[in-house]
Amino acid sequence: MKKRNRRRRKRRTARILTGVLAVIFLLLCLCLWLLLNKGNPSEEGIEYLKNGQYEEAVKQFEQAVEDEINVGDAYRGIGLARWETEDYEGARSAFQKALEAEADDESPFTGTIYNFLGSCELKLGNPESAQNYFGQGIGLKGNSKELDQEMKYNQIVAFEQLGDWENAKAKLAEYVAEYPEDANALKEQQFLETR
Secondary structure, three states: OHHHHHHHHHHHHHHHHHHHHHHHHHHHHHHHHHHHOOOOHHHHHHHHHHOOOHHHHHHHHHHHHHOOOOHHHHHHHHHHHHHHOOOHHHHHHHHHHHHHHHOOOOOOOHHHHHHHHHHHHHHOOOHHHHHHHHHHHOOOOOOOHHHHHHHHHHHHHHHHHHOOHHHHHHHHHHHHHHOOOOHHHHHHHHHHHOO
């Protein structure tokens, strides 16, 4: 009888121990799942951007920077949100930080960042700085043809803002030769002939 009682106690203890271990295992799995599925602030920021909720997007992207999650992407997101709210100084600062975080001229986003930086400088009345950014961005490996075309046109605008009509005319002549289907450029060429 004593042997039977000991066996029952051992079985009961084994069942309790197995149950406790199972509970601990489940708790560890739950903690791991929560850790891995903690919301990605950059993804949430993108959703806010898509919905036009720019300040909420900035908060999410700033959280991503703080958490060191996709820092380059987060700064790009901040830049886009600031651009949309016409905070060109804030956009410029964020885009500069995105370039620093990327440190890779072969990223497919680098040319776009240079274009935004140049455009921010144009909006802020700094056409010389804009020229520099457009010049750095044109022809980068990840650029689309459309992006390079846009930056080439933006260079012309920067020359016009500088009042450098000769360089604006020369760049526009190159541009029209390369993109003869651009009706706006043809109108711009007629305008520049009066300068």
